[in-house]
Amino acid sequence: MNAPVDPKGLKAIQPSRRDVVVASTMVGGALLVGCSPADLMSAGSKVEVGAFGPFIKIAPDGVVTVISKHIEFGQGNHAGLAAIVAEELDADWSKVKVEQAPANAKLYANGNMGAQLTGGSSAISNSWDQLRKAGAGARAMFVQAAANRWNVPVGEITVKDSVLAHTSGKTAIFGELLSDAAKVNPPTDPKLKDPKAFTLIGSDRVRRKDSQAKSDGTALYTQDVRLPDMLTAMVAHPPRFGGKVKSFDATEAKKVAGVVEVFEIPTGIAVVAQNTYAARMGREALKVxxxxxxxxxxxxxxxxQGYRDVLSGKDASVKWEPFDQRGDAAALETAKGADVVELNYEFPYLAHATMEPMNCVAAVDGNKVKLTFGSQGQTLDQLNVAKVVGCLPGSVEIETLFAGGSFGRRATFQSDYAVECVHIAKKVGKGRPVKLVWTREDDMRSGYFRPIVLHALKVKLDKDGLPAAWRHRIVTQSIMKGAPMPMGKGPDSSAFEGINDSPYLKATPVVDAQVAFPDIGVPVLWWRSVGATHTAFVMEHTIDQLAAKAGKDPVAYRRAIYTKAGAERHLAVLNLALEKAGPKATAGxxxxxAVHESFGSVVAQIAEVKLENGAPRVGRVVTAIDCGVAISPDQIAAQMEGGTCYGLSAALFGEVTLTDGQVDQTNFDGYRVLRINEAPSVETHIVPSGNPPSGVGEPGTPVIAPAVAxxxxxxxxxxxxxxxxxxxxA
Known part of the structure; x- marks a missing residue:
């Protein structure tokens, strides 16, 4: 989520001052008074909205198409989004399909972020009320149309599986009433169903709509795109971050059959060719x-070592910023004794390692731009591309395709690879499409990473063995540095989310928690579950060590703290996981x-582990999750399974290292990932809830590592x- 993590900080995404100046200049040099950020970022867009609003299209044959503002890159959100509409519309689920929305922030902004952007496990949660109202509104329009045609009260009409019926025996399907319904004014505040009346949401009928296409190969990914007269490009990037082109010799590259052009762009040297092989061979022949x-x-x-120097105070040039302070923290500085525990943790750089490396197709003809690719942040991509081409952001047309994974990588503030493709297509010109292809090696060495993080803790226990004072220091890079949206007050919360709101700190009277952000030249980005990738480990593994220090059972220790902090949801998932796991571990x-809250959901996991040849082997994992209303239990289970395996892969093997500034790992031979025979059995159990849906795609990732530890x-x-x-x- 793989993406921006603090909804409060992202709620009012704003273009930067420079972006406002650029965009206003594009619309004739006059600043548009009264325009919202969404208006500004959608300026130039020509998206047409049908009678049933921007999220629903209904065909004469009764097929209901739900327009998804969120990209589908493996997480399965399209089914859940469609089910929300279908439930309130009372549509025939077998006749519901999903279509990707065009890029338009005014119509399709993420409600938590103010921009069209998929991330932070928010696709379902930010769409819940919006899509319920869209479905209920369309249903009301059909009911009114039927009442007008039959001359009966609307209260006497029922709808089920796209069929409207009256007590007199009259019936009609959506298609038969389509033209009449389209003339009805949509209600401004349609009546929503009582959740007790749901027949689709929460049932096993809510299954993915893209499974068939992804199984038979008809699903379209960027790498599948073939357009008339299309060229393929690859870029030679600097071997070290921050490097630039000094000079290059393209003589040998141009001799490669199929190479069309070789030229410099801001990020390196582009080799443009008739096909991928020629582009790659041309790039290898370059001298730079x-x-x-x-x-x-x-x-x-x-x-x-530099981080350690910051922690120790040897390097005082990096500013410490508090994120949670209360009580007499100074007394903890010199505290010693049997009731004081000091712990340190280190976490390495991690790669996103998506199955589909970065790629994009762009066509530029003057100030007319068309992008075809798996865009995770359409608004950011429009804004960044508009600055390159010199057009209105909304005039950048984006056709969003399926993407083979992201985990945060496809949503960067700079739209790095998309902008790179546009620079190339602009140089080629005349509207000729260019497909930019990154190899796996490009992705590993020239991409973004989960940052290195160091934690240092000092905890003093009270007479009952519970935390009485908690000193916490974090050193890492800021992911949000340079963000085009306001971060709100205080330091970058992506570094410490999961700590500042932890029940363990809420139950501790004295807290002194601070973070420091050294400047490092390695590009970093959110990685699935963002701050929770390390904070969950630190907090949960620390709690087990504190319990041992206090001579307490770790489960009983957690229960005592959760009770003290009033963390009822944490207690509920812990108890459910223990109940489903049974009283004893499997023999041997x-x-x-481990229990952790992220993206609004609380997850507990019980992992069964043994050592094989000195390495951990994980067998059974019992998971309990409180994620609000469970729209698709089957998909929630799938996300818990996938998130667990992704988190376990990183915990067991994940590490990106640098030697003299160059990334050592180039492919999966050096960046080891979990194999099928190493995957655990994951059981998922959902806490019943009437609360609005919360995140699912990321909360399953951070809990497995501390459970194993x-x-x-x-x-x-x-x-x-x-x-x-x-x-x-290595």
Whole structure:
């Protein structure tokens, strides 16, 4: 989520001052008074809205098409979004399909972010009320049309599976009333169903609508796009971050059959060819001299040592920023004794490692732009591309396709690879489409990473063994630095989310929690579950160690703290997971437990672990989640399974390292991922809830690592202070 993480900070996404100036200049040099950010960012768009609003189209044959403002890149949100509409519309689920929305922030903005953007596990939650009203409004229009035609009260008409019926026996399907319904004024505040009356939401009937296409190969991804006269491009990027082109010789590259053009763009040297093979061979034949005067040349050990210097106070140049402080924190500075616990944790850079590397198709003809690709942040892409081409943001047409994963990588503030493609297409010109292809090696070495993070904790226990004072320090890069939207007050919360709102800190009288953000030349980005990727581990593994120090059972210890903090949802998921796991672990396995809240959902996991050849092997994982209304239980289970495996993969093997500023890993031979035979059995149990839906795509990822660490701690009393569990042999 893989994306912006703090809905409060993102709620009013705003273009920067420069963006406002650029966009206003594009519309004739006059600042448009009264325009909202969405108006500004959609300026130039020509999206047409039908009779039933921007989210619903109904065909004469009765097929209902739900327009999804959110990209589908594996998380399965299209089914849930469609089910919300279908439930309130009372549509025949078998005749409901999903279509991707065009790029238009005014119509399709994420309600939590103010821009058309998929991220933060918010696709369902931000659409819940919006799509319920859309479906209910369309239903009311059909009911009114039927009442007018039959001359009966609207209260005597029922709707089920796209069929309207009256007590007199009269019936009509949507298609038969379509023209009449389209003439009815839509209600401004349609009546919504009582959730007790739901027949589709929460049922096993809500299954993915894209499974067939993705199984038979008809689903269209960017790499599948074939357009008339299309060229393919690859870019030679600097080997070190921050490097630039000093000079290049394209003589040999131009000799490669199929190479059309070679030229410099802001990010490197573009090789444009008739096909992918020619582009790659042309790039390999290039001779480039790089200017690395301002490049990042440090390796991972040097960066980590720099972080340690900040923690120790040896490097006082980096400012500490408090994010949670109360009580007499100064007394903890010099505290010592048997009731004081000091812990340190280190987390490495992580790659997103999506199955489909970055790619984009662009066509530029003057100030007319068409992008065809898996756009995760359409508004950001429109704004960034408009600045390159010099057009209105809304005039950048985007056809959003399926994408083979993202985990946050496809939503950058700079729209890096999309802008790179547009620079190339602009140079080619005349509206000729260009497909930019990044190889796996490009993705691993030239992309963005989950940042290195160091934590240092000092906790003093009270007479009952519970935390009485908690000192917490975090050193990492700021993901939100340079964001085009306001971050709100205080430091970048993506670094400490999951700590500042933790029940463990809420139950602790004295807290001194601060964060420091050194400037490092390595590009970083949110990675599935963002701050929770490390904060969940730190908090949950710390709690097990504190429980051991206090001589308490870790489950009983958690229950005591949750009760003290009033964390009822944490208690509920913990109790459900324990109930479903049963009283004993499988023979030969050891259990570990972890509970964490992220993206509005609370997840508890019990992992059964054993050591094989000195490495952890995870067998059974019992998961309980409180995510509000469960629209699609089957998809929630799938997300828990996928998120668990993704998190376990990173915890066991994930590590990106740098040597002299260059990324060491180039593919999956060096960046090890979880294999099918290593995947655990994941059982998912959902806490019944009447609350609005909350996140599902990311909350399952951060909990597995601490659950495994806690199982190992129970097994051999050895704590884990650094991930991954299995270190690379490189």
């Amino acid at each position: 001299e790089w200017d690395e005067e301002k490049a990042e040349k440090r390796g991972s050990p040097a960066i980590i 396995w050891t259990r570990g437990v 806690n199982a190992l701690f129970a097994l051999n009393k050895a704590a884990t202070s650094r991930l991954p569990f299995v270190r690379s042999e």
